[in-house]
Every structure is written in structure tokens, then in C-alpha cells.
Amino acid sequence: MFCYQCEQTARTDTSVGCNTERGNCGKDAQTSDLQDLLIYAVKGIAQYNQLARENGKADNEASNFILKAMFTTLTNVNFNAARFTAMLQEASEIRDRVKAAAGDKAASATGPATWVIPSEVGELLAQAEMAAVRSGEAEVGEDIIGLRALILYGAKGVSAYAYHALMLDQQDDDVYAGIEKSLAFLAEEPADIGALVGQALELGNVNLRVMEMLDAGNTGKFGTPEPSAVRVAPTAGKAILVSGHDMADLAALLEQTKDTGINVYTHGEMLPAHSYPELKKYDHLAGNYGGAWQDQQTEFADFPGPILMTSNCIIEPGPSYRSRIFTAGPVGWPGVRHIENHDFSTLIQAAKATPGFAQDGDDKTITIGFGRDAVLGVAGTVVDAVKAGAIKHFFLVGGCDGADSGRNYYSDFVEQTPDDTIILTLGCAKYRFNDQDLGEIGGIPRLLDMGQCNDSYSAVQVAVALAGAFECEVNDLPLSLVVSWFEQKAAAVLLTLLALNIKGIRLGPTLPAFITPAVLDVLVENFDIKANTTPEADLKSILQKAS
Numbered sequence: 001m002f003c004y005q006c007e008q009t010a011r012t013d014t015s016v017g018c019n020t021e022r023g024n025c026g027k028d029a030q031t032s033d034l035q036d037l038l039i040y041a042v043k044g045i046a047q048y049n050q051l052a053r054e055n056g057k058a059d060n061e062a063s064n065f066i067l068k069a070m071f072t073t074l075t076n077v078n079f080n081a082a083r084f085t086a087m088l089q090e091a092s093e094i095r096d097r098v099k100a101a102a103g104d105k106a107a108s109a110t111g112p113a114t115w116v117i118p119s120e121v122g123e124l125l126a127q128a129e130m131a132a133v134r135s136g137e138a139e140v141g142e143d144i145i146g147l148r149a150l151i152l153y154g155a156k157g158v159s160a161y162a163y164h165a166l167m168l169d170q171q172d173d174d175v176y177a178g179i180e181k182s183l184a185f186l187a188e189e190p191a192d193i194g195a196l197v198g199q200a201l202e203l204g205n206v207n208l209r210v211m212e213m214l215d216a217g218n219t220g221k222f223g224t225p226e227p228s229a230v231r232v233a234p235t236a237g238k239a240i241l242v243s244g245h246d247m248a249d250l251a252a253l254l255e256q257t258k259d260t261g262i263n264v265y266t267h268g269e270m271l272p273a274h275s276y277p278e279l280k281k282y283d284h285l286a287g288n289y290g291g292a293w294q295d296q297q298t299e300f301a302d303f304p305g306p307i308l309m310t311s312n313c314i315i316e317p318g319p320s321y322r323s324r325i326f327t328a329g330p331v332g333w334p335g336v337r338h339i340e341n342h343d344f345s346t347l348i349q350a351a352k353a354t355p356g357f358a359q360d361g362d363d364k365t366i367t368i369g370f371g372r373d374a375v376l377g378v379a380g381t382v383v384d385a386v387k388a389g390a391i392k393h394f395f396l397v398g399g400c401d402g403a404d405s406g407r408n409y410y411s412d413f414v415e416q417t418p419d420d421t422i423i424l425t426l427g428c429a430k431y432r433f434n435d436q437d438l439g440e441i442g443g444i445p446r447l448l449d450m451g452q453c454n455d456s457y458s459a460v461q462v463a464v465a466l467a468g469a470f471e472c473e474v475n476d477l478p479l480s481l482v483v484s485w486f487e488q489k490a491a492a493v494l495l496t497l498l499a500l501n502i503k504g505i506r507l508g509p510t511l512p513a514f515i516t517p518a519v520l521d522v523l524v525e526n527f528d529i530k531a532n533t534t535p536e537a538d539l540k541s542i543l544q545k546a547s
């Protein structure tokens with residue numbers, strides 16, 4: 001195996017990448033190789049579907065399969081080798097179908113499109129080298145391989161968001177075409193730096209559309225997020241915990257647990273659910289439990305009920321809760337029960353059979369729900385406060401969280417921001433500091449939680465609206481982006497920000513291992529992208545530049 005797709009990849013003084021029997025996330029070599037092969041097969045489907053699209057015969061079911069297959073290979077999503085073997089057989093059948101739709105044009109497709117996919121796992125694994133992410137490095141060098149990886153990992157993130165949008169009944173042919181174009185491009189083993197950078201930015205634009213669809217899906221089904229106090233303490237009674245990003249799963253579970261007496265708690269990236277009117281209307285959506293994903297082994301062990309993982313990030317379930325954790329959608333762990341088609345009856349039975357919380361906890365709350373409508377609803381006040389000098393600067397501090405000790409950077413950074421600054425946040429990075437009381441400026445809370453990582457779309461809309469109010473470009477606003485990345489959804493968001501020509505992003509806690517020094521030079525030259533240093537030095541530099 002070789003994998004360097006996430007921030008916690010293995011690094012030594014001389015090498016990067018997880019390349020032993022097991023990656024740092026717990027993914028074993030067999031699963032990693034099968035994931036690479038699935039991506040290879042999916043590239044072949046994309047090649048043919050592109051051609052079928054030219055014939056007016058694009059196969060949307062094949063496109064949906066691509067989304068799910070790509071999503072399963074994200075960090076901390078699916079560790080079940082058997083699921084990948086099964087998906088490879090499905091990929092083979094789908095590819096044959098799409099090849100037929102491509103007609104005479106199919107003959108022009110080479111590489112992954114023509115791979116004969118074996119059905120036996122040993123034969124599959126024997127071919128893993130061909131599909132490895134660094135295949136061909138001896139010929140093209142590490143910079144080209146790094147740029148190809150940037151596109152692939154970005155495409156994985158875009159696919160994951162598009163899958164979430166699909167679960168909310170949002171589809172767009174242009175998005176399918178954009179994702180498949182990227183995969184078909186990679187299938188051709190491109191080696192031109194300019195073309196690779198261009199394709200990466202094009203994918204960033206596709207992701208902007210996908211985040212817009214996801215926003216439309218969430219607000220269309222669940223209403224506009226509104227500032228809401230969320231209880232972060234238990235309520236006595238039976239309990240289910242829901243983690244991940246898929247609010248469609250949560251909505252279905254809330255409906256199925258109505259009138260059962262079971263309380264439903266959110267975890268991790270599901271926290272923003274409490275700000276949506278059509279979800280918060282359920283009295284038994286009782287609160288949020290725990291923090292970011294990396295603490296789940298201790299938090300889940302202590303939770304007195306079953307747990308549902310709807311998407312990333314799952315890590316190896318400990319023995320004390322392995323029998324009461326369930327997966328859904330793209331998620332998988334060997335031996336863990338998987339729920340299909342929103343039928344949560346076994347989960348509900350498990351909740352009835354477990355003790356639940358014996359008593360109420362303290363009345364502690366946090367406030368969330370500052371989506372773009374809430375923020376823009378006070379835009380006049382914000383603009384006046386900036387003009388009067390009461391607000392000097394905005395920081396967007398958000399993205400993913402992780403176990404790395406260097407991630408204290410984000411809590412330290414927020415703690416040290418001056419009192420006349422506002423912090424916008426999103427993604428699970430906020431768990432580093434969302435219990436801090438930063439006070440208010442003229443009635444506006446200094447810390448505004450905008451939601452999930454995909455709510456970067458809201459942040460972009462707010463930035464564009466503020467730029468309009470100040471009659472300047474977004475890059476001229478007193479706004480700095482301090483982005484915490486961990487996995488491939490963050491790679492997709494980064495490509496979107498770059499496609500929007502947002503400059504001066506600070507990226508950390510460490511730069512992606514697939515960004516080689518030469519690729520970093522390109523990013524610095526074109527986008528002034530910066531690596532984190534220390535909170536003190538970075539804050540000083542940002543505020544000096546702004547003054």
C-alpha cells in the first residue's frame with residue numbers, strides 16, 4: 001500500500017506516506033489497495049460516460065455510483081475490504097453498460113477503461129501496483145504525481161459532497177460531467193503542469209456548484225439555519241448518538257424515533273442540525289454530545305446507547321461499544337452492522353435495550369446557526385461597526401480537526417485574537433474553541449458558527465456580500481482565512497477557494513504531503529498561500545498587513 005491522502009499520513013525525515021501493513025488511520029494494506037483499484041475502475045466508467053454524454057446518453061446511475069465509490073475511499077469512511085471487492089464487481093458491470101452507451105466512440109478510450117476487472121480478490125490485489133497513486137512517478141517525477149493527487153483527492157471531496165447533495169434530492173448533469181471530466185483527464189496520465197493546475201481549478205469551480213446544491217438541499221428540506229442554543233449536556237432517558245455529515249439520515253431517524261421516548265443526540269459534524277427549523281422542531285433532538293471525531297473512542301465508550309455513523313469520520317470501534325455502533329451510506333467497518341435504506345429499526349431496538357442516561361446533566365449550551373442569512377441579516381450593523389472601527393478584522397478559522405498536537409494552533413490562535421475582531425468558523429475544527437466565551441461586539445457574538453465544512457459556501461457568500469457593501473474585492477476585505485485541513489473534503493474546499501482567486505490562505509497544521517516544494521512554489525506565486533507558523537507570529541503578520 002501507499003497512501004498520502006490525509007494530513008495524518010506517515011512522515012519521516014526522508015519519506016512521506018503510509019506504506020506499511022496499516023496506515024495511521026487503521027486502514028490495512030489490502031483495503032488500501034482495493035480502494036486504489038476501485039478508483040482505477042471508476043476512472044474507466046468516467047471515460048466511457050464522458051463519451052456517452054457526447055452521444056446524449058449519459059448514465060446518471062453510473063454517475064451516482066461514481067460518487068458513492070469515490071466517497072467510500074475518503075479517509076475514515078470505509079475500512080471493510082469485502083465492500084470494496086463487491087463494489088469492484090459492480091463497477092465492472094456498470095462500466096460495460098456505459099461502454100455500450102458510448103457506441104463507436106468507446107474504441108478511443110484506453111487505460112482504465114479497458115482494464116479487465118477480475119472477480120477474485122487475490123487476482124485483484126496482484127494488479128494493485130498499476131492503480132497505485134504514484135504509478136508512473138519514475139517517468140514523470142514527483143511534482144506531476146503530486147498534482148495528479150491534488151486533483152484526485154479534490155475529486156474525492158467533491159464526490160462526497162455531491163453524494164450528500166444527492167441524498168437531499170439534488171443532482172446536476174454539469175456536476176456529473178465536471179467530476180467525470182477530472183477522472184477521465186487523470187486516466188490519460190497527464191504530465192503538463194499548466195493543464196494539471198487548470199484542471200484542479202476547474203474542479204474547484206465544480207465544487208462551488210456542489211456546495212451550492214448541498215446548501216439548497218439542506219435549506220430546501222430543513223429550512224434556513226437560525227441562531228440556536230444547543231444543549232451540550234445529557235437529558236435523562238434512552239439515547240441514540242448520530243455522527244457524520246448526512247442530515248438526511250438524521251431527519252429519517254428523528255421521524256422514526258418520534259414518540260418512542262428515545263432522545264437523539266448529535267456528534268461531530270452533525271452539530272449544525274440543531275439550527276435547522278425542520279430538524280430542531282423535534283423535541284427529542286436533545287442536544288450535542290462530545291467533540292470532534294478523534295475523541296470518539298473514549299466518548300462513544302461512555303455513551304449509554306447505540307451510535308450511528310452516517311459518514312466520515314469513523315475510527316476503529318473499541319470493544320466496549322463495537323456491538324452498539326452502526327454504519328450507514330458509504331461508511332463501513334468489518335463486523336459492524338450496516339443500515340440500508342434509512343431503516344433504523346435495529347438501531348431503535350438497540351436503544352431500547354441499552355440503559356440511556358440515568359439523570360440530567362448541567363444546563364450547559366453553546367450557540368450555533370450563523371449561516372449566511374443570519375450573518376447577512378445583520379450586515380448593516382456589521383458594515384457600520386467596521387466603518388466606526390469597532391470591528392477591525394474578520395477571521396475565518398475552520399475546516400477539519402484531527403489528533404495532531406499541532407492543532408492547538410487553532411485554539412491558541414482564536415484565544416489570542418483581539419477583542420475588536422470577529423471569528424467565523426465551520427467544520428469540526430471549531431471543537432477546539434467553540435466553548436470559549438469571546439464576548440460580543442455591539443450585540444454581535446465574536447464567534448459565529450456557520451455550520452459544516454461544506455458551509456464554506458455560506459462563508460463565500462458572506463464575503464462576496466461584504467465586498468459588495470464595501471465596494472472592494474474579497475481579497476481587499478479585512479478578512480483572513482486560517483484553514484485547518486485533514487482529508488479530501490478539505491482539499492475540495494481549498495480548490496474552490498483558489499478557483500475563486502482567494503489569496504493569502506493560511507493552511508495547516510502541516511501542508512499536504514502530496515504538495516511538493518515545486519507545486520508549493522506555484523501555489524505561493526499564484527495565490528500567496530502560506531503554511532502556519534505560530535499563532536503569535538501569524539496574527540501579528542495578518543494584523544500588521546491589515547493596518
Ligand code: SF4
Pocket residue numbers: 003004005006007008009010017018022023024025026027032074075076
Ligand atoms: S488515509 Fe491518511 S492515515 Fe490513512 S492510510 Fe491514507 S494517508 Fe495514511
Ligand code: SF4
Pocket residue numbers: 245268269293312313399400401402427428429453486487489
Ligand atoms: S470536517 Fe473533516 S475531519 Fe471533521 S468530521 Fe468532517 S471530514 Fe472528518
